[in-house]
Amino acid sequence: MHSPELLKGTLQTILLKVLKDHGKMYGYEITQRVKELSDGRILLTEGALYPSLHKLEAEGLLKTETVMMGKRVRKYYSLTIEGKSLVKERVSEFVDFIRTMGNVLQVELS
Amino acid sequence: MHSPELLKGTLQTILLKVLKDHGKMYGYEITQRVKELSDGRILLTEGALYPSLHKLEAEGLLKTETVMMGKRVRKYYSLTIEGKSLVKERVSEFVDFIRTMGNVLQVELS
DNA sequence: TTATATGCATAATTCACTTATGTATTAATC
DNA sequence: GATTAATACATAAGTGAATTATGCATATAA
Numbered sequence: 655m656h657s658p659e660l661l662k663g664t665l666q667t668i669l670l671k672v673l674k675d676h677g678k679m680y681g682y683e684i685t686q687r688v689k690e691l692s693d694g695r696i697l698l699t700e701g702a703l704y705p706s707l708h709k710l711e712a713e714g715l716l717k718t719e720t721v722m723m724g725k726r727v728r729k730y731y732s733l734t735i736e737g738k739s740l741v742k743e744r745v746s747e748f749v750d751f752i753r754t755m756g757n758v759l760q761v762e763l764s
Numbered sequence: 765m766h767s768p769e770l771l772k773g774t775l776q777t778i779l780l781k782v783l784k785d786h787g788k789m790y791g792y793e794i795t796q797r798v799k800e801l802s803d804g805r806i807l808l809t810e811g812a813l814y815p816s817l818h819k820l821e822a823e824g825l826l827k828t829e830t831v832m833m834g835k836r837v838r839k840y841y842s843l844t845i846e847g848k849s850l851v852k853e854r855v856s857e858f859v860d861f862i863r864t865m866g867n868v869l870q871v872e873l874s
Numbered sequence: 875t876t877a878t879a880t881g882c883a884t885a886a887t888t889c890a891c892t893t894a895t896g897t898a899t900t901a902a903t904c
Numbered sequence: 905g906a907t908t909a910a911t912a913c914a915t916a917a918g919t920g921a922a923t924t925a926t927g928c929a930t931a932t933a934a
Contacts (some may be wrong), residue, residue, distance in 0.1 A: 659921080660861045662890065663769030671869045682912050691868045702891055704914060726899050726912060745869055751770045752862055752873055758801045759781045759855055763862055763873045769890080772922060792881050812922055814883060836881060836930055 655695060665698070665706050667744045670715065670733065674741045678719070678732040681707060707731055715740055771806065775816050777854045778806075780825070780843070784851045788829070788842040791817060817841055825850055 672687055673679060679687070685698045710716045715737035719730045733741065756763045782797055783789060789797070795808045820826045825847035829840045843851065866873045 659773030660858065662772040662921085664865065665890080668865075668868055675870060680912080682910095688868060692864045693867070695864045696868060699892065700912090700914080701893070701916095706890085708914090723912090724899080728912070745871060748770065748865070748869065749871055749873065752865075754802045754805045755774065755778075755858070755862075757803070758778055758798060758806060759858065760785060761855060761859055763859065769922095772890085775921080790881080792879095809923065810881090810883080811885095811924070816921085818883090833881090834930080838881070 655697060661696065664748070665702060666710065667748050668696075668698075669703075669706060669710065670737060670741045671745055673716070673731060673733050674738065678730045680728045680730050684731075710737070774858070775808070775812060776820065777858050778808075779813075779816060779820065780847060780851045781855055783826070783841060783843050784848065788840045790838045790840050794841075820847070 668688060669684065672684055672691075676687060681700075681703055685700075685703060688696050688698055707716065711718055711731070714734055716731045717734050719732070721728045721730060752763060778798060779794065782794055782801075786797060791810075791813055795810075795813060798806050798808055817826065821828055821841070824844055826841045827844050829842075831838045831840060862873060
């Protein structure tokens with residue numbers, strides 16, 4: 655597990671990009687996918703995930719669709735048009751940040 | 765200027781590594797060096813810098829030496845033994861985090 | 875002489891996150 | 905058949921590293 659400090663500020667970017675790459679997803683599914691992609695190093699907590707999804711929805715970046723699976727509720731999230739255009743921005747912002755950090759810390763990020 | 769969100773959690777790592785690479789430095793000098801290394805993209809604020817330096821000192825990772833430059837005070841910071849050993853850890857932690865993020869976001873960090 | 879740069883410091887506030895808690899269904903294990 | 909773990913959502917309280925704002929003081933440039 656990574657130092658949680660470093661993760662700060664990256665959650666929205668992660669959510670948006672994962673939704674872009676994997677399409678319609680529900681909350682729990684996102685946690686599992688991120689866990690898988692990060693090889694168990696990034697474990698999204700519910701207390702961070704749901705408020706963040708709600709916020710992105712409130713900002714019009716995500717749209718939702720609630721589905722009953724038997725008696726259990728699933729809330730699927732997907733990107734809106736605005737969400738889609740923001741993803742690229744956020745990801746390249748992140749990549750740019752990493753490059754800068756590479757310079758400051760004088761490390762190779764192969 | 766980078767999204768300040770992303771910077772969260774990286775400040776200590778930056779301070780430690782810059783002090784390792786450039787030796788004894790004072791606060792203002794650190795801000796200038798980081799500004800230079802980041803090509804103006806990372807501007808450390810005093811409200812973040814000084815408390816962070818004080819904390820690292822209190823933890824025994826940095827030691828200080830106050831010097832009078834004419835009538836002006838300069839407080840030089842340098843790594844302690846413990847500080848030196850922590851730098852490598854923190855930097856490789858960061859690099860590892862970046863690799864993980866690369867996988868999650870599916871981006872190349874050349 | 876007035877703004878900008880140098881140089882340190884701390885207090886108040888913000889805000890994204892962790893931790894804790896709550897509710898409920900489904901599957902596995904013993 | 906009972907208990908635990910996994911699935912699935914949600915929110916409230918608390919934390920802590922940052923931002924913002926403020927304060928003090930000297931040195932330099934316009």
